[in-house]
Amino acid sequence: xxxxxxxxxxxxxxxxxxxxxxxxxxxxxxxxxxxxxxxxxxxxxxxxxxxxxxxxxxxxxxxxxxxxxxxxxxxxxxxxxxxxxxxxxxxxxxxxxxxxxxxxxxxxxxxxxxxxxxxxxxxxxxxxxxxxxxxxxxxxxxxxxxxxxxxxxxxxxxxxxxxxxxxxxxxxxxxxxxxxxxxxxxxxxxxxxxxxxxxxxxxxxxxxxxxxxxxxxxxxxxxxxxxxxxxxxxxxxxxxxxxxxxxxxxxxxxxxxxxxxxxxxxxxxxxxxxxxxxxxxxxxxxxxxxxxxxxxxxxxxxxxxxxxxxxxx
Amino acid sequence: xxxxxxxxxxxxxxxxxxxxxxxxxxxxxxxxxxxxxxxxxxxxxxxxxxxxxxxxxxxxxxxxxxxxxxxxxxxxxxxxxxxxxxxxxxxxxxxxxxxxxxxxxxxxxxxxxxxxxxxxxxxxxxxxxxxxxxxxxxxxxxxxxxxxxxxxxxxxxxxxxxxxxxxxxxxxxxxxxxxxxxxxxxxxxxxxxxxxxxxxxxxxxxxxxxxxxxxxxxxxxxxxxxxxxxxxxxxxxxxxxxxxxxxxxxxxxxxxxxxxxxxxxxxxxxxxxxxxxxxxxxxxxxxxxxxxxxxxxxxxxxxxxxxxxxxxxxxxxxxxxxxxxxxxxxxxxxxxxxxxxxxxxxxxxxxxxxxxxxxxxxxxxxxxxxxxxxxxxxxxxxxxxxxxxxxxxxxxxxxxxxxxxxxxxxxxxxxxxxxxxxxxxxxxxxxxxxxxxxxxxxxxxxxxxxxxxxxxxxxxxxxxxxxx
Numbered sequence: 001x002x003x004x005x006x007x008x009x010x011x012x013x014x015x016x017x018x019x020x021x022x023x024x025x026x027x028x029x030x031x032x033x034x035x036x037x038x039x040x041x042x043x044x045x046x047x048x049x050x051x052x053x054x055x056x057x058x059x060x061x062x063x064x065x066x067x068x069x070x071x072x073x074x075x076x077x078x079x080x081x082x083x084x085x086x087x088x089x090x091x092x093x094x095x096x097x098x099x100x101x102x103x104x105x106x107x108x109x110x111x112x113x114x115x116x117x118x119x120x121x122x123x124x125x126x127x128x129x130x131x132x133x134x135x136x137x138x139x140x141x142x143x144x145x146x147x148x149x150x151x152x153x154x155x156x157x158x159x160x161x162x163x164x165x166x167x168x169x170x171x172x173x174x175x176x177x178x179x180x181x182x183x184x185x186x187x188x189x190x191x192x193x194x195x196x197x198x199x200x201x202x203x204x205x206x207x208x209x210x211x212x213x214x215x216x217x218x219x220x221x222x223x224x225x226x227x228x229x230x231x232x233x234x235x236x237x238x239x240x241x242x243x244x245x246x247x248x249x250x251x252x253x254x255x256x257x258x259x260x261x262x263x264x265x266x267x268x269x270x271x272x273x274x275x276x277x278x279x280x281x282x283x284x285x286x287x288x289x290x291x292x293x294x295x296x297x298x299x300x301x302x303x304x305x306x307x308x309x310x311x312x313x
Numbered sequence: 314x315x316x317x318x319x320x321x322x323x324x325x326x327x328x329x330x331x332x333x334x335x336x337x338x339x340x341x342x343x344x345x346x347x348x349x350x351x352x353x354x355x356x357x358x359x360x361x362x363x364x365x366x367x368x369x370x371x372x373x374x375x376x377x378x379x380x381x382x383x384x385x386x387x388x389x390x391x392x393x394x395x396x397x398x399x400x401x402x403x404x405x406x407x408x409x410x411x412x413x414x415x416x417x418x419x420x421x422x423x424x425x426x427x428x429x430x431x432x433x434x435x436x437x438x439x440x441x442x443x444x445x446x447x448x449x450x451x452x453x454x455x456x457x458x459x460x461x462x463x464x465x466x467x468x469x470x471x472x473x474x475x476x477x478x479x480x481x482x483x484x485x486x487x488x489x490x491x492x493x494x495x496x497x498x499x500x501x502x503x504x505x506x507x508x509x510x511x512x513x514x515x516x517x518x519x520x521x522x523x524x525x526x527x528x529x530x531x532x533x534x535x536x537x538x539x540x541x542x543x544x545x546x547x548x549x550x551x552x553x554x555x556x557x558x559x560x561x562x563x564x565x566x567x568x569x570x571x572x573x574x575x576x577x578x579x580x581x582x583x584x585x586x587x588x589x590x591x592x593x594x595x596x597x598x599x600x601x602x603x604x605x606x607x608x609x610x611x612x613x614x615x616x617x618x619x620x621x622x623x624x625x626x627x628x629x630x631x632x633x634x635x636x637x638x639x640x641x642x643x644x645x646x647x648x649x650x651x652x653x654x655x656x657x658x659x660x661x662x663x664x665x666x667x668x669x670x671x672x673x674x675x676x677x678x679x680x681x682x683x684x685x686x687x688x689x690x691x692x693x694x695x696x697x698x699x700x701x702x703x704x705x706x707x708x709x710x711x712x713x714x715x716x717x718x719x720x721x722x723x724x725x726x727x728x729x730x731x732x733x734x735x736x737x738x739x740x741x742x743x744x745x746x747x748x749x750x751x752x753x754x755x756x757x758x759x760x761x762x763x764x765x766x767x768x769x770x771x772x773x774x775x776x777x778x779x780x781x
Contacts, residue, residue: 004742
């Protein structure tokens with residue numbers, strides 16, 4: 001092919017443009033550590049990476065949910081633990097309050113039971129990060145309110161909460177309920193902690209009955225009705241605590257699974273989107289060498305610009 | 314026999330011829346770096362011989378014509394390729410504006426928890442649903458409520474901004490079509506003017522080489538704007554048409570181009586006189602229109618569809634919720650599409666107005682906000698059975714695919730065009746070495762003819778003093 005005056009400069013220009021564009025692209029990859037960063041670098045891979053990143057972000061959020069639920073479960077458990085202690089003591093008193101006790105001793109026991117009820121109400125009005133723990137989903141006001149008479153005896157404990165339990169997701173489509181409502185009298189839904197119509201638990205009322213029987217010195221009623229009733233209440237509390245323990249174990253397992261999933265997603269994303277530095281650096285080095293060579297040879301030929309003219313003069 | 318005076322005349326004419334040769338070489342050298350120039354040659358032929366007793370005797374040389382070395386087939390091919398390259402280039406530019414406008418990039422180290430760019434729509438979408446999830450664990454928490462509200466605001470602001478950016482890109486593209494049409498009209502009148510001058514010059518003697526070079530340059534500039542068809546008929550009359558519509562015939566501009574509103578605010582092209590719509594298939598005008606009405610319109614449309622769906626699906630669930638004060642029925646998102654999507658103004662000042670609960674009076678109930686959180690993984694029928702996030706990812710990677718495809722096509726096209734231009738350069742380009750050689754050749758011939766004149770002059774002076 002015949003070479004004209006413009007042929008060489010034009011071809012040098014286009015070669016340098018191509019090499020410098022390649023160099024720029026590779027340099028970008030090395031600097032960001034990413035094989036793909038713009039939408040047009042590899043659209044199919046970009047799509048996959050975006051979808052995985054969304055999944056990864058959701059998994060992180062589920063872990064946060066799990067942490068939040070675990071905190072709630074732990075707080076619930078310590079309150080229930082306290083309640084169990086009260087229940088144990090009430091059972092003890094009911095056993096001790098037999099016909100051999102004097103009226104004065106019975107009265108002392110009665111006052112102790114009053115205090116136990118108050119402690120119980122206080123425990124049941126514990127708060128967590130989302131409001132009251134044992135009011136079901138009516139978390140804005142205290143679940144239990146005790147009414148006292150002129151002598152300081154408790155006449156009744158009213159439940160102001162409801163029977164629902166909040167459930168939150170720990171994985172997609174996997175809701176978990178941690179809450180225990182204070183009372184469930186409807187017979188359906190989550191079991192109540194203090195009162196449950198299905199298994200006959202009615203802790204505060206039974207304690208009030210015990211208190212009243214002690215005041216009245218009615219030890220027969222105490223042994224015939226209060227003692228078995230309180231035993232049922234204690235069973236209920238114990239089973240709720242076991243349930244709580246199971247839930248906490250479940251949450252812990254779910255968290256490990258989520259951690260594994262998160263790690264595996266990160267690896268997958270990295271495989272698809274991160275640059276293989278060794279390979280990229282090698283390519284960059286090769287391109288840089290080619291660019292420098294093109295610059296040198298081009299410059300030499302352009303600056304010499306030999307033609308017949310130099311030899312004719 | 315021509316005689317001494319005839320030979321003197323021969324010498325004089327030869328001097329002129331060689332001088333013309335030097336001029337042509339000089340002209341070529343001066344235009345060596347002119348990309349639009351094609352090298353010229355002086356055609357020298359023998360002058361008419363005179364009959365003598367011993368047969369016809371030569372009478373020297375005359376300059377016949379100055380011709381240019383040009384391959385018209387290559388020119389037509391290059392014009393065509395320029396149109397295609399320009400079509401792809403303008404498409405690429407428009408798509409690059411859109412990619413920059415969308416602003417999604419994978420940044421930094423893997424595992425920062427962001428989806429795409431930290432400030433992009435994909436991340437805002439993910440952030441909103443995560444905020445719903447967070448609120449579902451503690452529905453009465455004012456902090457979590459505040460987070461939901463500000464994530465929602467971020468999302469709506471991002472939608473508005475994207476919509477604005479795409480709208481302004483659209484305006485830019487319309488303006489560029491207008492500018493291109495104005496340039497095209499200017500070129501049409503330039504070409505008509507050149508046609509006239511070429512015809513006028515060639516009515517005399519020879520070929521108007523430099524004017525033809527200029528005209529070819531203008532034709533190539535016009536081919537960049539639209540894929541025109543240029544032809545000359547047997548009588549040499551040049552005509553130029555676009556999409557079958559005659560625009561230039563000889564020295565007159567028959568019709569020019571104008572833009573018109575197709576009814577949707579988008580500019581299209583038609584002829585000014587006849588008003589017939591033109592749909593060029595090459596050149597930057599067509600490339601811009603193709604991307605504007607194709608990839609960009611569907612991007613903008615998909616964005617609006619996504620916004621509309623989010624508004625309606627979220628509000629559908631949200632409306633049934635109760636806030637901390639027992640109110641219900643309000644909407645979370647206001648507006649109808651990406652341009653006007655917003656967050657209920659009442660929430661900006663009062664986070665307790667967020668309707669998270671499924672029943673009145675239960676501040677710890679999270680049914681509604683849980684339903685909203687679960688929407689992140691719900692396939693939406695009107696989004697092609699994809700989730701909101703999947704739909705958006707699909708939309709923007711569709712843009713990426715279009716741009717990647719244009720990039721590949723353009724790279725291939727540019728190498729084809731470069732090859733053709735190199736071929737043309739090979740045929741028409743000036744070579745300094747050749748011109749220097751020719752220059753020396755004409756110089757020597759001039760010297761020789763000058764010597765002939767001085768020899769004949771000596772002979773003549775001898776003859777003149779013969780009788781003395």
